[in-house]
Amino acid sequence: MQRAATRVPPSRAPLVASRVPRARLARPFRVAAPERASSDGACSVETFIDRDGVAIDCMACDYGFRAGAGRLYQDRYGEVPGGILDMAVANFKHELSALRSSFRFNEYDPILASAASPVSKALSTAGGAVVRGFASLDTWLEERKVLPVLQRAQMDAAMVDSEGRMTEDCQNIRQRLSDLKLSDAAVWAREAARKKRGEGVVPAPWWIKAPFWALCVVLDLLFANRPIQRFWVLETVARIPYFSAISLLHLYESLGFWRAGAELRRIHFAEEWNELHHLQIMEALGGDLLWFDRFVAEHAALVYYWVCIAFYMAAPKNAYQFSELVEWHAVDTYAQFCETNEALLKSIPPPRVAVAYYRNEDLYMFDEMQTCSKPAEPRRPSCNNLYDVFSNIRDDEVEHVRTMRACQSPAIAVTLAERRRDSSQLPSGGNGGGGGGGGNGARKA
Numbered sequence: 001m002q003r004a005a006t007r008v009p010p011s012r013a014p015l016v017a018s019r020v021p022r023a024r025l026a027r028p029f030r031v032a033a034p035e036r037a038s039s040d041g042a043c044s045v046e047t048f049i050d051r052d053g054v055a056i057d058c059m060a061c062d063y064g065f066r067a068g069a070g071r072l073y074q075d076r077y078g079e080v081p082g083g084i085l086d087m088a089v090a091n092f093k094h095e096l097s098a099l100r101s102s103f104r105f106n107e108y109d110p111i112l113a114s115a116a117s118p119v120s121k122a123l124s125t126a127g128g129a130v131v132r133g134f135a136s137l138d139t140w141l142e143e144r145k146v147l148p149v150l151q152r153a154q155m156d157a158a159m160v161d162s163e164g165r166m167t168e169d170c171q172n173i174r175q176r177l178s179d180l181k182l183s184d185a186a187v188w189a190r191e192a193a194r195k196k197r198g199e200g201v202v203p204a205p206w207w208i209k210a211p212f213w214a215l216c217v218v219l220d221l222l223f224a225n226r227p228i229q230r231f232w233v234l235e236t237v238a239r240i241p242y243f244s245a246i247s248l249l250h251l252y253e254s255l256g257f258w259r260a261g262a263e264l265r266r267i268h269f270a271e272e273w274n275e276l277h278h279l280q281i282m283e284a285l286g287g288d289l290l291w292f293d294r295f296v297a298e299h300a301a302l303v304y305y306w307v308c309i310a311f312y313m314a315a316p317k318n319a320y321q322f323s324e325l326v327e328w329h330a331v332d333t334y335a336q337f338c339e340t341n342e343a344l345l346k347s348i349p350p351p352r353v354a355v356a357y358y359r360n361e362d363l364y365m366f367d368e369m370q371t372c373s374k375p376a377e378p379r380r381p382s383c384n385n386l387y388d389v390f391s392n393i394r395d396d397e398v399e400h401v402r403t404m405r406a407c408q409s410p411a412i413a414v415t416l417a418e419r420r421r422d423s424s425q426l427p428s429g430g431n432g433g434g435g436g437g438g439g440n441g442a443r444k445a
Contacts, residue, residue, distance in 0.1 A: 045349060050359035056384060058352040061159050061170040063177070063286030065098070065294065072280050073356045095291065100150050102291040103134040110226060111292065120221055176348055177285055180341050182227035182333070184220045191332045200328045200401070204321040211307065212325045222296060227337055232287025234330060235279040236297040237304050241323045242272035244308035264407070270368035271400060277357040278393055284351035317408050324404040327397050334394035338387060345387035358383040358392055369396070371403045 045057040062071065081087060102108065108131050112124040141147045159170045166174075195201050204212075215237075223230035249265050252258035288294055311319035338345065357366070358381050367378055381392045406412050 046352060048352060048355045048359065050355070050383075051361040054359075056355050056359065057349050058355050059173065059284070059349045061167075061173055062156050062284050062351070063159075063170075063174060063289060064283035065288045066283065071284065072277065072353050095294075097150070098153070098291045098294075100138050100147070101153065103131055104138055104150055105152070106131060106135070107290050108292065111222070111290070120224065123221075173348060174286070176344060177228060179344060180227050180337075181225060182230070182337050182340065184224065186340070187329075187333050187336045190336050191329065194328075194332065200324075200331075202321050202324050202328070204318060204325060208311075208318050208322045209325065212322060212329075215326070216329060228282060228285050228287045229290065229293050231334075231337075232279065232282035233293060233297040233300070234333075235275055235282055237301050238326070238330070239272050239275040239279065240301055240304045241308050241319070241326075242268040242275070244305050245312055245319075246272070248309065248312050264412070267368065267371055267403065270365050271403065273365045274369050274396055274400075277353060278396070280353045281351055281389060281393070284353055320404050320407045324401055324408075327400040327404055330397040331394060331401060334390055334397060338390050338394060342387055345390060346385045348386040350383050350386055350389045354389045354392075355383045358389075369403075370399055371406060 046060050048056045048058050050056055064071070108127060112128055138147065138150070142149060155166060159166055161167050219230055219233065223233065245268050246265050249258070249261040249268075252261065282288070288297070308319065308322075311322060360366075363378075363380075370379060379395070381395065382388050383392065
């Protein structure tokens with residue numbers, strides 16, 4: 001499925017992909033036309049030309065619920081949203097159909113089958129009865145024309161053959177993704193070993209640790225041995241602390257309470273941008289496919305936002321401690337996942353959104369997140385397979401940990417100013433430019 005990366009001279013690098021309209025070429029990535037097709041004639045990979053002219057095979061399949069609409073660097077990327085009422089109605093119809101499908105076609109089997117503990121098994125039994133009950137109710141309402149006839153959701157065009165079936169390659173990749181494993185016990189053992197070494201021991205009060213432990217328990221119960229779905233939920237809520245911090249800093253500036261937080265807003269936006277890419281990577285791998293998972297993640301994010309607002313308003317230092325706890329847990333989880341699934345991950349090509357982020361010409365936003373790394377030694381990770389992708393995400397989480405810890409210090413502004421000064425002393429083109437647009441000034445590997 002995967003081939004070795006090939007270097008393509010930049011002057012000869014093709015700019016048009018079969019799935020990218022010519023009108024959309026003004027984007028921060030370059031894609032070559034797929035060179036290989038599966039046995040049924042459908043494209044199995046896309047070839048991305050990175051900033052060094054190296055051709056990288058990307059996954060042509062997008063398994064996400066919102067595949068092909070709103071994914072970064074794809075069609076409709078960067079458009080202005082419509083009115084909130086129109087979007088709300090359209091989303092309600094879309095989700096209602098997905099909710100009905102989840103009961104009628106019993107999408108809950110992966111969740112119910114993963115039950116291991118006595119508590120989760122009891123919940124699984126009760127959940128199975130609920131699913132059957134709602135499926136019968138939906139059928140009854142449909143027969144009486146209260147609800148329209150339910151149709152199965154259409155797959156992304158790049159994933160189907162001429163007969164409308166999922167291509168063999170996409171099926172094979174999906175099977176390999178479903179074979180990925182994650183042991184909760186192994187994650188907790190890794191975290192305990194880290195703390196025993198004296199690494200990442202966060203001196204947070206009980207009222208900060210309590211919601212953190214609650215979050216971990218819920219994730220263990222609902223996403224046992226479903227790592228991609230678990231990661232998608234984690235990344236959905238992982239963006240929230242940065243968004244809430246930015247919101248409060250804006251408020252403080254508008255009210256005249258505090259005017260020294262502009263640099264923090266800049267850093268937190270870069271961190272949120274990084275987490276957004278993590279989120280979309282998990283979506284492309286199918287992490288948001290089940291209605292139940294979306295319901296949990298989206299409502300948890302809404303609650304989490306206001307919890308973070310309360311934390312930041314009452315005790316900003318403790319709020320950063322909470323984020324540090326969450327990020328440390330993410331580091332341990334991704335590290336264990338990479339270690340457990342290394343061989344399998346290396347056999348799966350990376351999603352396009354991952355390659356476009358890590359191997360893009362414009363790395364300004366990526367570099368802005370590296371607040372505690374030496375500017376003269378920028379991270380330039382590879383992205384040739386899914387193991388590289390998850391290793392990069394793990395290392396990103398380490399950067400988030402360092403930043404959250406640094407934000408607990410009153411000297412954070414001085415630290416950021418020193419880093420900015422060091423960056424400005426690099427040779428031309430060494431720090432990613434100024435405004436974050438285009439590829440001009442992006443640091444090269």
